[in-house]
Amino acid sequence: MKVSTKGRYAIRLMIDIGIQSNGYVRLKDVARRQEISIKYLEQIVGLLQKAGLLLSSRGAHGGYRLSKDPYDYNMGEILKATEGSLSPVSCLEDEVNNCLRYNICSTIKFWQGLNDVINEYLDNHTLGELMEIEKNLKEKNIDYSI
Amino acid sequence: MKVSTKGRYAIRLMIDIGIQSNGYVRLKDVARRQEISIKYLEQIVGLLQKAGLLLSSRGAHGGYRLSKDPYDYNMGEILKATEGSLSPVSCLEDEVNNCLRYNICSTIKFWQGLNDVINEYLDNHTLGELMEIEKNLKEKNIDYSI
DNA sequence: TGATTTCCTAGTAAACCCATAGTATAATCA
DNA sequence: TGATTATACTATGGGTTTACTAGGAAATCA
Numbered sequence: 458m459k460v461s462t463k464g465r466y467a468i469r470l471m472i473d474i475g476i477q478s479n480g481y482v483r484l485k486d487v488a489r490r491q492e493i494s495i496k497y498l499e500q501i502v503g504l505l506q507k508a509g510l511l512l513s514s515r516g517a518h519g520g521y522r523l524s525k526d527p528y529d530y531n532m533g534e535i536l537k538a539t540e541g542s543l544s545p546v547s548c549l550e551d552e553v554n555n556c557l558r559y560n561i562c563s564t565i566k567f568w569q570g571l572n573d574v575i576n577e578y579l580d581n582h583t584l585g586e587l588m589e590i591e592k593n594l595k596e597k598n599i600d601y602s603i
Numbered sequence: 604m605k606v607s608t609k610g611r612y613a614i615r616l617m618i619d620i621g622i623q624s625n626g627y628v629r630l631k632d633v634a635r636r637q638e639i640s641i642k643y644l645e646q647i648v649g650l651l652q653k654a655g656l657l658l659s660s661r662g663a664h665g666g667y668r669l670s671k672d673p674y675d676y677n678m679g680e681i682l683k684a685t686e687g688s689l690s691p692v693s694c695l696e697d698e699v700n701n702c703l704r705y706n707i708c709s710t711i712k713f714w715q716g717l718n719d720v721i722n723e724y725l726d727n728h729t730l731g732e733l734m735e736i737e738k739n740l741k742e743k744n745i746d747y748s749i
Numbered sequence: 750t751g752a753t754t755t756c757c758t759a760g761t762a763a764a765c766c767c768a769t770a771g772t773a774t775a776a777t778c779a
Numbered sequence: 780t781g782a783t784t785a786t787a788c789t790a791t792g793g794g795t796t797t798a799c800t801a802g803g804a805a806a807t808c809a
Contacts, residue, residue, distance in 0.1 A: 458721075460604055460691045460714075462767065468710055483785070492704075497768055503787070516776025517784045532713070545606045558638075561744065563737035564614055567678070567728060568606075574724045575604075578717055591709035598707065608798065629754070643799055649756075662807025663753040 460540060466493055467501050467539040468532070468587070474511070475527045475588050481513075481520030501539055508538035527588050533579035543579070544572045606686060612639055613647050613685040614678070614733070620657070621673050621734045627659075627666030647685060654684035673734050679725035689725070690718045 469491050474482045484502060488495035502521060505511045510530065511521045523530075537543055546568045548556045559565065615637050620628045630648060634641035648667060651657045656676065657667045669676075683689055688696050692714045694705060705711065 458604060458606055458686060458689045458691060459693065461765090465692060465710070468713075472709065485785080494768065496770075499786075499788090500768090506787095513786065514776080515774075515784090515786045517778070519776070519785050521786090540604060543604050545604060546611060547605065561740060563618065563733055563740050564611070566736065567614075567733060570728070571721070571724055574720050575717070578720045582713060582716070587709055587713060590712065594707060594709050607796090631754080640799065642801075645755075645757090646799090652756095659755065660807080661753095661755045661805075664808065665754050665806085667755090 458545065460536065462497075463501055463504075464536045464540040466491070466498065467505060467535055469493070470498060470501060471505070471510070471523070471530070471535055471584055472587050472591050474521055475523055475584060476591060481518065481522050483520040504539050505535070508534070510535060510538055523584075526585070528583045528585035530584035531580045532582045532584070532587075533576055535584065536579060543575060544568075545575070546572075604691065606682065608643075609647055609650075610682045610686040612637070612644065613651060613681055615639070616644060616647060617651070617656070617669070617676070617681055617730055618733050618737050620667055621669055621730060622737060627664070627668050629666040650685050651681070654680070656681060656684055669730075672731070674729045674731035676730035677726045678728045678730070678733075679722060681730065682725060689721060690714075691721070692718075 470487055470493075473487050473491055477486075484495055484498050487493075488498050491498075502511060502513075506513055506521070509524060512524045513519070513521050533543070542550050544550055548559060548562070548565060549568060549572050556562070616633055616639075619633050619637055623632075630641055630644050633639075634644050637644075648657060648659075652659055652667070655670060658670045659665070659667050679689070690696055694708070694711060695714060695718050
């Protein structure tokens with residue numbers, strides 16, 4: 458029941474890019490600030506871009522930027538783009554429903570319920586909210602250091 | 604974010620044992636009904652027994668039975684016994700909190716919230732409820748076959 | 750004693766995670 | 780144009796976990 462590094466790093470990357478809100482943000486800078494290998498970030502960012510969550514620009518002064526307002530991203534879409542399906546059991550995935558016991562399964566409703574509460578939570582939290590927290594955290598740290 | 608077969612099989616096993624409510628239930632029979640390898644079930648049942656969720660009796664006419672009323676089991680304890688921690692990120696596990704970024708992490712509250720909704724759901728559903736569903740499902744299947 | 754059933758530990762093939770590496774492609778600037 | 784910068788794509792590998800399989804010891808009962 459763990460979210461992999463891909464999903465967790467994706468969220469930190471999105472927050473980081475969102476906060477540097479002027480123009481395109483270089484992956485190199487994200488990697489430095491977040492202490493994540495740039496090569497690994499490249500893979501993660503590729504997934505986010507394919508899902509339309511980020512826009513890219515190649516070459517000098519290139520980088521990545523958000524494709525929409527931070528409050529228009531919900532955390533579910535970011536995680537789904539990087540983690541794939543978030544359902545707790547594979548029987549709930551529409552594409553491949555290969556369980557022979559599906560019709561005689563007394564637990565499917567239970568798992569569906571779990572899936573629902575997870576998705577409801579993730580869909581009701583936005584990137585904008587997390588960016589706010591990050592901003593507040595940064596301000597606090599500056600205050601303490603004075 | 605997947606529950607492994609251990610957790611899923613454990614639930615089916617507990618339902619199965621709970622429904623055969625007279626005396627000890629042999630693993631051999633559970634394996635046959637649930638179409639799960641008996642050797643694999645042995646390992647799972649060991650975890651459940653260590654957690655005090657099942658009582659065992661060795662030798663001929665031995666087997667396993669529930670240690671308390673079905674409605675006194677919540678699904679969280681069954682899953683935790685077999686899956687280990689259910690928290691979506693390891694930073695939330697009390698024992699080993701080894702993340703150096705903990706104090707400057709803006710996402711920890713988000714993950715804590717997800718952890719909370721998952722645990723709330725699991726702790727508010729009982730084995731007894733799932734046994735009811737299983738019983739209803741069996742009755743229906745019998746009706747159809749007439 | 751012999752049949753039955755749990756208990757314990759080891760082994761293993763496959764899948765997945767978490768990167769690292771190298772090369773190709775594209776945009777920019779001097 | 781040629782050098783530089785940065786993304787894009789694909790392959791590879793070590794380590795861990797998953798999902799079993801296997802063998803035999805220990806306990807219980809007829």
